[in-house]
Amino acid sequence: MATAAFLAFPGYGHIIPTLPVVAELTGRGDTVHYFALDYFRPAVEAAGAVFHSYGDLPLEGLDGDGDPLAQINAFLRLGRWVLEHRLEDVRALGPDYILYDILSAWGGHMATILGLPAVCSVPSMLVNRRMAYALPLRVAGVFAARLTHPRQLVRNRTLARSIRRAYGVDQPHDFRVFADPGPLNIVYSSRMFQPYAASLPEDRFVFVGPTATARPGFHFSFDWLDGRPLVYVSLGTVFNDRPDFFRACVEAFGDQDVQLVIAAGRPAESLGLGEIPPNVRVEAFVPQIELLRHASLFVTHGGTNSVYESLLCGVPMVVVPQSADQPWVARRVARLGAGRVLADRRFGARTLRRAAAAVMSRPSYAEAAARVGASLREAGGAARAADEIQRRMRRHAHERPLTVAAPRREDKDVH
Template identity: 25%
Template sequence: MKLLFTSLGSHGHTYPLLPLAVAARKAGHEVIFATGEALLPGLRKAGLDTAPVTIDISSGFAAVVGDGPMPPPEDELPGIVAKVFGDALPRLAVEKLKPVLEAEQPDLVVYESGNPGGGFAAKLAGIPAVAHGFGRVSVGDLTDSISKPLVAYAAELGIELASPLMIGDPYIDICPESVQAPDFMAGNERIPLRPVGWNEPGELPGIVDEDEPLVYLTLGTAFGNVDVLKGAIEGLAKLPVNVLVAAGPSVDVDALGGVPPNVHLAAWVPQADLLPHVALVVHHGGSGTTLGTFGAGRPQLVIPQGADQFTNAEAVLAAGVGTRLLPDEFTAEAVYTQAKALLADETIHAAAKRLAEEVASMPSPEDVAAQLPAYAR
């Protein structure tokens, strides 16, 4: 069987699909992964065949903003985001995937849920498809605003959506049922899949092997902010712990300046390998980090910066596995106070352990790969 996986061209939208893609390849299926060129070297290292398609988030913004300022004015941003994800990116996906689907003729398309254009392209080509989530399904004003242009574009293609953001295809869900959005759970064919962290191979820094508890700090690959990282470092460094900071590709490590001796700075760490070694994760609330920490059974302090991170922070709170600091609550002292409490809170540690057990009980990528032929043509 030939499978075509496709995602938006960013780490947070691509990496959640890799465990299933690799499991399908190991099961003997031909697998092609179509996404932005910057992600392709990592996919090839994972043993996958690739197809470059320009459905990068930056291309979507360029299509909407044109020569306008980037980042856009704050009061215009919600409307622009709605157009980017509800119209510009789906159009790019349909345009760029059409020749790939014609050439490859896959038996099944697996499209990342943030890339509904992949589902549209499959439907227009008459190829069965399944959606693949990258985290908890977001609900609220932003989702509602994205759905309006998406519904309009779907109608333009002659496609009727089953719900505002769902085409109606089966949905591979990597979010544990206990923290998934209840409205989504009620109305979709859900294929549970254990969230398995993915990173390129790399060495863990030596600080991991030291005796003191280790706190991991990251703002992910797309939402790095020097001032937020500096404030969090200032707060965490006052604790009797070691602090490992992953600055990510959007922040220059040198911009963080001098740090106390219990703080270690890195541009990148193999996060999936790291999480089992830490006592606390302080992060932005990106889906990959949130779900990875669920699986590792560690408490979380979420400092959301944008996108779906606020609803992920709400899910962490609701599950009783951590706390959050909203932008107007964020100070170095607040980070210190919250982190200190989380490290000592046995109730939160017990809840994190229970959630990790739920994650471990979900079907593995190999289990779900064995189910895929039932959805193919």
């Protein structure tokens, strides 16, 4: 049996989808050494892997504080730190192959340095140039940053060059830092949901659908539901510091013939929502999938996991994207007919009520959500991911001696 080293990105949404795959691999006899933050030790060990702590990772600045060039710099510094502090640990394990997150470029670098085959884990959709230019304001923001912060651009180029020289790897200094696919990519989505999927070779990009849908055992009194249409609202766990958002939701639906459940991520009394109408429940956390099974509409920020769970339950959406890849996820939901997008700058009780009424009154939205959900469900899940990984590793074993090239630059439409 083989030994793998998994270099994870230290984020909940990046680690949780990989654990069922790790459980499949370890259940088949492989040994997986999993590098993550200490917080994830119980979950990693429950999946059957050997946990290794990254230690005190320099995580400052990863959000960029609105400056994309500063964000790139933070990711480059993080990658260099991991190479400096954990490369020899990985080498000492003697792995047969490397698994790594698409944001953990250091994992791909380690595979190149050690001459090992690599598998890239992709928890969200792959953003390419055609998708990027469909959102011109975001592209304009990048060009504006290059013009207004030329010194930061030079610092990024210098830092990337130092990594290339020190380790002999292909280290980009631009947005490929965030999305540079590997020789084999396990994508936790379906080809139906991925824009321009036809440009992604099937032997390199394997779409397996969501692998993890379990959430912590939060309580909700389902007896409260009385059969009226249920509108469920959540901004996830990162972007939920929005009392104004939740207040607008209460205003939009509090006098309607629906029931409204808001998962606010914090106690209701801390939000200052005022008097809560009898058809509204505000909770800190809820069992999301179980609640979605009763819902007629999901008002969401467009986080990948939330959107996939809604689609798996056949629930249409009003997506109000906040940041990161959410604008692209939102556009895809709308393009597939599974919901509508409402720009955050236009968000309010009146616009939300109109968008919700449009989605809930037309069966085509729920039908599209169910259709896309079926494509996610039928993609194969963790078992197919493990099948593809082990099949590729067996092929590499027969082809040794092996030279692993850095991610191919000619794939210019995927970065």
